[in-house]
Each structure stands twice: as structure tokens, then as C-alpha cells.
Amino acid sequence: MHKQYILSLLAxxxxxxxxxxxxxxxxxAISIALGIPLGLLLYVTSKNLFWENKALxxxxxxxxxxxxxxxxxxxxxxxxxxTQKIIGTTIGPIAAxxxxxxxxxxxxxRLVQASxxxxxxxxxxxxxxxxxxxxxxxxxxxxxxxxxGLLRGLTVTAISLxxxxxxxxxxxxxxxxxxxxxxGYYRYQTDIMFITVAILIVLVQAVQxxxxxxxxxxxxx
Amino acid sequence: MHAVRNxxxxxxxxxIFGIVGTSGxxxxxxxxxxxxxxxxxxxxxxxxxxxxxxxxxxxxxxxxLSVGMVFQHFNLLYARTVADNVxxxxxxxxxxxxxxGGRVPELLDLVGLSDKSSxxxxxxxxxQKQRVGIARALANNPKILLCDxxxxxxxxxxxxxxxxxxxxxxxxxxxxxxxxxxxxxxVKKICTKVAVMSxxxxxxxxxxxxxxxAPVHPFTRQLVEHTLDLExxxxxxxxxxxxxxxxxxxxxxxxxxxxxxxxxxxxxxFNVLHGKIEYINGKPLGVLLIDTIGNKEExxxxxxxxxxxxxxxxxxHA
Numbered sequence: 315m316h317k318q319y320i321l322s323l324l325a326x327x328x329x330x331x332x333x334x335x336x337x338x339x340x341x342x343a344i345s346i347a348l349g350i351p352l353g354l355l356l357y358v359t360s361k362n363l364f365w366e367n368k369a370l371x372x373x374x375x376x377x378x379x380x381x382x383x384x385x386x387x388x389x390x391x392x393x394x395x396x397t398q399k400i401i402g403t404t405i406g407p408i409a410a411x412x413x414x415x416x417x418x419x420x421x422x423x424r425l426v427q428a429s430x431x432x433x434x435x436x437x438x439x440x441x442x443x444x445x446x447x448x449x450x451x452x453x454x455x456x457x458x459x460x461x462x463g464l465l466r467g468l469t470v471t472a473i474s475l476x477x478x479x480x481x482x483x484x485x486x487x488x489x490x491x492x493x494x495x496x497x498g499y500y501r502y503q504t505d506i507m508f509i510t511v512a513i514l515i516v517l518v519q520a521v522q523x524x525x526x527x528x529x530x531x532x533x534x535x
Numbered sequence: 536m537h538a539v540r541n542x543x544x545x546x547x548x549x550x551i552f553g554i555v556g557t558s559g560x561x562x563x564x565x566x567x568x569x570x571x572x573x574x575x576x577x578x579x580x581x582x583x584x585x586x587x588x589x590x591x592x593x594x595x596x597x598x599x600l601s602v603g604m605v606f607q608h609f610n611l612l613y614a615r616t617v618a619d620n621v622x623x624x625x626x627x628x629x630x631x632x633x634x635x636g637g638r639v640p641e642l643l644d645l646v647g648l649s650d651k652s653s654x655x656x657x658x659x660x661x662x663q664k665q666r667v668g669i670a671r672a673l674a675n676n677p678k679i680l681l682c683d684x685x686x687x688x689x690x691x692x693x694x695x696x697x698x699x700x701x702x703x704x705x706x707x708x709x710x711x712x713x714x715x716x717x718x719x720x721x722v723k724k725i726c727t728k729v730a731v732m733s734x735x736x737x738x739x740x741x742x743x744x745x746x747x748x749a750p751v752h753p754f755t756r757q758l759v760e761h762t763l764d765l766e767x768x769x770x771x772x773x774x775x776x777x778x779x780x781x782x783x784x785x786x787x788x789x790x791x792x793x794x795x796x797x798x799x800x801x802x803x804x805f806n807v808l809h810g811k812i813e814y815i816n817g818k819p820l821g822v823l824l825i826d827t828i829g830n831k832e833e834x835x836x837x838x839x840x841x842x843x844x845x846x847x848x849x850x851x852h853a
Binding site: 434436437439440441442444445446447450455459461 | 572596610612624655656681
């Protein structure tokens, strides 16, 4: 009886972890693919930069702010029709990845923008003076020079995603956080709640330390 | 509002041209106009007979390959090694890996940093960083090297070593160097011609030697006096017995025994209070502050005599 209980708990945990990794992994990949270009767009269209464009900068900034100021739970629900269109269902970790990816992308874009702002403008001026094209500056100056900041931002985004993914349980996304809420909270199984929270703490610690270590390695300043 | 107006400059091939002025005078703006980092609102920039003022896009980038630039704060890429920093403009110019691999060691050798090729800039001293900056600026064999306060972030000794390096490069490669600085001392050391800027306008242009020996504009005079640093302590000024005279010698006249000749011909005494001989482009420029003691008539005669022998005599205090 006791053994069976532990076995079923273990199975639930493994499944939940798989779902969490799936959700966080997919949305993190998308936030890298879209958040970095979006952050770059915000930066290079800002004042005194080579693609300065007030309108584009203001519009993209505004859209990001709208998404960021919407509470994630609401975003999750609002995006249901879109998720249905893209994925074909609104249930499960892959469907939950749609709102997660959108929230993470705009979040990461701001972090990307912030770390780009840390680059000394003189370095960009130097590249311009050597005849670099905007694309060369983006590829050879902006991205490599801000790499430690980009990686730190990615770590922060990944950890936020682990937190957000708990809310994805509401739309049947599953995951560790969802397990903690359903079993630990609704069913008063305090032991499960503690175990899952403990595992989440370890997970967040591991991501933070790993992220810091990689960021430090790329930091040549 | 214009940061710079009416800046008329003609800079010859192979010259080391200095632009001096206080901060905020518009030197940087003027320098940045030459490679169009700053677009002029009117006027034109003509290089080798080609008007590049309206160059855009690819034409502008191609033009910039022929103009190197060195910055006050180095502006190196911190995520790249020294060798990769020097390779950067070559990469921009679309050079092959082989070409880059051959050129980078040459450049590092030129600036004396061959042993630092694989370190990151953050581990270098200021002087070494600027050497990387110079090697990088020279990568694509530019015709012109723009130097924006290249030594202002460096100590005196490093400054001198760097200026010597720039002078060597000018001689070896025949490259035209345009250098801006707020320090006359920097200009004095390597520039052949100088433009003096004040409040966004060029107030005086000429050979470095002439600007030092006979500054015309009040601002230039002030700059030169500041550099020569011939101020007397107030105590000495009070104790001057006769006429305090400033004598300026130029060129070979600085090497003649003018003072002893004057003494032999007139019954007066000299008391030398201050003086120095500066060498600008190897030509001496001497300045002496002398207390001439004797009766009024003799003093006047002596001054008239000196005027025939030296560049200028100025009675500062009688």
C-alpha cells in the first residue's frame, strides 16, 4: 500500500517534470528566437542609433507594455482562441506554451534591450567609422558585446517561466506547479506540496547557478 | 544653433594636422564631419578631389574604409581578443581569412604588441589599449587617420610614447594624420600644421611653429602662454627694479649670443627671471623674461637694439 503510494507519486512527479520542461523549453526557445530580435529592434530604433525610428520604437514598446501589464492568468484566457488556432487544442503542455512563449518573449525583449543599452556607444561609433553596415554591427558588435547580459536575462526569463508554468495548470497545462496545487493544496496532501516545492527550489537554484556560470564565462570585461 | 560654423580647412597629403581648442569648442564635431559620423548642415568635404559630403549607404561605408579613426576612450570590442579587434575592420572590408591572418601580425608588430595578440583588452594598460586602437585604425591601409584626443586618457609618459608612435607611422606610411587635442603640448610635439578652434569657429591656422612663435588671435595667445607657462610669482613682479621685458627668439637667432652683445653695447644690467627654449618640429623657440636695470634712456636704447636682433621684444612692466 505504502510502496504503491510512493510509486504512483513518483510517476506523477516524473510526468509533471516532463510537462514543466516541455513548457519551459518550448517557450524559452521561442523567447530567444523572437525576444532577441525584438529587443534589438527596440534598441536600434531608439534615439541617435543607426535605424532611429520614433514611430516603430513607440509602437513596439507600447505593444510590449500592453502584454506585460496584462496579468498572466488573464493573458492565458485571452489567448485561448489563438492557441486553438495554432495548436488545434487548448489543453496540455504544448498548448500552454503559446501564452507562456508570448509572455516570455516580451519579458526577455526588455531584458535584451536593457543589456544592449549597457554597451558603450563609442564602440558602435567605432564600428561605424570602420564602415560596418547595420547588420554587421548587430552581428559582430551588439550581440557579442552584450552576451553576458543576454545570458543573465535568459536565466531570469527561464526562472520566471518556471513560475508562470505553474499557472498553466489552469488551462490543463500540467507541470510541477500544477501538481503542487492540485494534490498539495486542493487535496490537503501537504507532503506532496512540500516535495514539489522543494524540487522547484532546487530547480530554480540550478538554473540560476548554471546561468551565472555561463554568463561569467562569456564576460571578458 | 551650430556646433561648428565656417570651418574652412585645407589639409595636405602626409601632413600631421592638429586641431586644438578647449572642450566644447567643436573639435570633435569637426573631426567627425570628415568621415561623416556627423553630417554637416552645409558645406562640403572634399578628399582627393572627390566630394563625399552626400555619400550614403554602401558608398559611404566604402569611403570610411579609407579613413581610420582612433578614439579617446579606445572603444575596443571587449568580447574580442586583441588580434580579433585588429581583424575587425578587415572583416568588415570583406577580407579573406588568409589575408586577415597575414595582416594582423604585421599591424601588431607595428604598434609593438605582438605578444598580446590573444589577450582580452580589459587586461591591457591604457597605453596598450590605444596601441590596439591605432593598429585597428590602420588595418585597411587608410589614407587618413583621424585621432580624437588620442592621449587625453593617458599619463604623460604614455602620451609621449604614443605621439612618437604616431609620428613614426606618419613617416613610415606617409599617412595623413588629423589629430584633435585640448593640449597645445600634444600638438607641439608632432603636428606640422595647426588650426585653433574657439566657440565653434576656427580662429587661426598655420604652421605649428608660427602659431607658437607668433600667435595672433587672443585665444591662441592665451593657449600658447598657458603652454609655455612663463608666469612669475607675484613677489618677483613686485621686486622688478627696471623694465620687465619679454624676448622671443626664433629659429637660428635663438642660437646667437644676443644678450651678451647687448650688454657690451649698453651700460645696463640684466637679471633673468624666467625663460625656456622649446623645440617645435626641431626648430628652437626661445622665450626669456628679463629685468633690465639701468637708466630709462639706456633701457630704451637696449630695447631698440634687441628689437633688431630677435623676433619680438615686449615690455611687460616698466
